[in-house]
Amino acid sequence: MGALARLFDAYRQFNGKGLALEAGRDFLERRLATGEASVFVADAENSRVIGFTLLYATYSSVSLGRVFIVNDLYVAAPFRRRGVGSALLQAAADHARHEGAVRLTASTAIENVPTQILNEANGFIRDRSYLVYHMRTNG
Secondary structure (H helix, E strand, C coil): CHHHHHHHHHHHHHCCCCCCHHHHHHHHHHHHHCCCEEEEEEECCCCCEEEEEEEEEEEECCCCEEEEEEEEEEECHHHCCCCHHHHHHHHHHHHHHHCCCCEEEECCCCCCHHHHHHHHHCCCCCCCCCCCCCCCCCC
16 A cells, blocks of 8 residues: 555645645545445556556446546656556556446647547547536535
8 A cells, every 4th residue: 555655645745735644544544445436457577566547436327327426546757658558558447438428528728639648549528518516615
């Protein structure tokens, strides 16, 4: 868990959050222990964790089926543009298919063009029907 927690913390910092290694480790451990999330990890030949994707399951009332959300996808900078992100997305898609999900959903920041390109190259289609809104409820 240590290597994943360090990469998870790097991901959070990449997204503008401060260093919180122990809190991040606790967060991951709780999500995985309770089955609230699934994680897929990419490692290099030396067993170094170089990327991960974290999935959360939910449901679609309209589709009457399970949906998986690619909530987090991160690849360490030296390993980007080497197919690691695609491999992680394909693992997520395989998992969703295996679990009988009706959809795999991913979102990214409007300015994160590299991830938009990655998503579309891996079969994701940009939604043109719905806008997403958020309401802060705490903090």
